[in-house]
Amino acid sequence: MGYQLEDFDYELPHELIAQTPLKQRDASRLLVLDHKTGQYEDHHFYEIIDQLNPGDAVVMNNSRVLPARLHGQKSDTKGHVEVLLLKNVEGDTWETLVKPARKLLVGQEISFGNGELKAVITEELEHGGRMVKFSYQGIFLEVLEQLGEMPLPPYIKEKLNDQERYQTVYSKVNGSAAAPTAGLHWTPELLAKVEAKGVSLVELTLHVGLGTFRPVEEANIEDHKMHSEFYQLSQEAADTLNSVKAKGGRIIATGTTSIRTLETIGSKFAGELKADSGWTDIFIKPGYNWTVVDGFITNFHLPKSTLVMLVAAFTGRDNILNAYHHAIEEKYRFFSFGDAMFIK
CATH class of the missing domain: 3.40.1780.10 (QueA-like)
Structure with missing residues (x-):
């Protein structure tokens, strides 16, 4: 049935x-x-x-x-950006979800922390998805541990201590x-x-x-x-x-x-x-x-x-x-x- x-x-x-x-x-x-x-x-x-x-x-x-939620800013306008890592595609390229999606187009550069982590959007996907290539010094997971937040589900509003x-x-x-x-x-x-x-x-x-x-x-x-x-x-x-x-x-x-x-x-x-x-x-x-x-x-x-x-x-x-x-x-x-x- x-x-x-x-x-x-x-x-x-x-x-x-x-x-x-x-x-x-x-x-x-x-x-x-x-x-x-x-x-x-x-x-x-x-x-x-x-x-x-x-x-x-x-x-x-x-x-x-992964502490996969990153808060950063557009390198040109300094506008706030949120990037959520979904999966590692190859090397330093990740499939992500971004906000605000309509303002984040191919070629846009983003900076996180004090520039310890940088990213450029390489491809647009559906549903607010973007391919993003990261650049950084050192080990990616260590940079992520420092800058990223736990991606709690959208229905959880409380902060996780x-x-x-x-x-x-x-x-x-x-x-x-x-x-x-x-x-x-x-x-x-x-x-x-x-x-x-x-x-x-x-x-x-x-x-x-x-x-x-x-x-x-x-x-x-x-x-x-x-x-x-x-x-x-x-x-x-x-x-x-x-x-x-x-x-x-x-x-x-x-x-x-x-x-x-x-x-x-x-x-x-x-x-x-x-x-x-x-x-x-x-x-x-x-x-x-x-x-x-x-x-x-x-x-x-x-x-x-x-x-x-x-x-x-x-x-x-x-x-x-x-x-x-x-x-x-x-x-x-x-x-x-x-x-x-x-x-x-």
């Missing part, structure tokens, strides 16, 4: 959009949903350990968010424009307990693009074009996961980014996992044929987003919307700094 965009809408009171992270990462609430029966239970994230069995594997995306709270505790590989937020609930202590229970911890990398927040504009969701994101799975990780599967364990993904990586590779190799890397624009929506993932941890997603559609592809549309309505009644916290779901 073909779904329309309206089928994935729900009413969310504004005050339930979490503006700041909780003091303790794993103190967030956890709504456990059985995808077959649609039944749900209220828990806390630190109780996730009770949902995992020895022999299962928990998969985590170790991508790290501790930048590390928009990173997972296992983030290692720089490259994301947004955090893989389902992983924000894990603590090193909780992961150690999970491992001690006999659950394998497996890492992969998917660099989250800002297309994650791009609204679906087509009434018929089949017409939506997904953005592409870079992923990587090592041979060691693939071997561990294949072995877990072969012994009857479950593969539990932390977040939609881990799901997208696993299912991209599983679809490519008929349900088997192999060392692989590349770009994926997989669009998982109701009717999708799952190949690898047996359950997952995820946050509560924006109405009409591709992420709600992905979750609905696993649970069925009615089950997920019923669970969301319960979460709203119980005043769960929504979106990036919000509470979590475990879908089994």
Whole structure:
């Protein structure tokens, strides 16, 4: 059956959009949903350990968010400019989003800080996108750490005091424009307990693009074009996961980014996992044929987003919307700094 965009809408009171992270990462609430029966239970994230069995594997995306939002000025008029790094295309050339887009044309030079970082626009793209070539002294990431800000989602208005709270505790590989937020609930202590229970911890990398927040504009969701994101799975990780599967364990993904990586590779190799890397624009929506993932941890997603559609592809549309309505009644916290779901 073909779904329309309206089928994935729900009413969310504004005050339930979490503006700041909780003091303790794993103190967030956890709504456990059985995808077959649609039944749900209220828990806390630190109780996730009770949902995992020895022999299962928990998969985590170790991508790290770049401080990708830069404030600078046009070299000629000194007018204020905002540049958001989306992805590194080649060398010092990046695909970016710029504001004010109509005033930033090819050839425009921009300066950041006291000229420690300079840029020139080399190409215009759609939706306010620009190709930008940077010049600087030293190491780009170090210059970025100094001058850049965390690119928090547009619905978060509060200032983030501790930048590390928009990173997972296992983030290692720089490259994301947004955090893989389902992983924000894990603590090193909780992961150690999970491992001690006999659950394998497996890492992969998917660099989250800002297309994650791009609204679906087509009434018929089949017409939506997904953005592409870079992923990587090592041979060691693939071997561990294949072995877990072969012994009857479950593969539990932390977040939609881990799901997208696993299912991209599983679809490519008929349900088997192999060392692989590349770009994926997989669009998982109701009717999708799952190949690898047996359950997952995820946050509560924006109405009409591709992420709600992905979750609905696993649970069925009615089950997920019923669970969301319960979460709203119980005043769960929504979106990036919000509470979590475990879908089994």
